[in-house]
Amino acid sequence: MNLKQALLTFLENNLFLKNGTCPICGKVLFATDRFLCHQCEDDLPIISTPTCVQCGRPIFRANREVCSPCAKLNLPFAVGYTHLNYEDSGKKLVHAIKFKDRPHLGIWVGTQMGEAIAKYQWINHVDLIIPVPLHPHRLEERGYNQSEKIAEGIQQGLSQKHSRVPAIVTDILIRSRDTPHQIGQGREERLCNLTGAFNVETIEYIQNKTVLLVDDVLTTGATLAETSATLLEAGAAQVCIATLCAVAE
Ligand SMILES: [Zn+2]
């Protein structure tokens, strides 16, 4: 190894993260950064306004506990937690986890979610964590399910806070039908598209269980409503949800 190579290797190992750029602003990451640059990490749009008690979506109107989609459509969630607002850097973060081959970013931000969720009483009643499944074709394309990575992070965060750590189960809820990307569709169109898209295998396993369903983004709530309904019909006692990002009411 010549001197130049040795110097480059030293810099890669000690100063910069290998192949690392911040997925939000594009700056080169230093070894002291983790998955985002310090600035973007500090600026993450962590939700600080009141949230819907059912789905976790931020709500801005005072004296209401439930957002209008949950109230109008009687969405079947017992309780919900959302970490970030789905805007600017929140969107870029989700995009990097889903489409830029950064599964570890999902685990990292999921850990923060788990640490936050550990503060709530309801987590003590959760028996199983189920990530919203991808269709096998999508899973093969992407190589991992982003919601599963977020769920792994949630487990780590819960365990760091010495909270009860429910098991992650990925072979009970199955996406039996591939559905087109839902961007730009209205809620009703989305629900129609999703009807019958999920199945529960081994029904016995979820009888009377409280499930924490994990997804990356809560927009209209159509995917989570359909998956929750499938689990409840199959015998789950109740479904709580945790999403990385949500569109405000
Ligand atoms: Zn950055």
Ligand SMILES: [Zn+2]
């Ligand atoms: Zn809601």
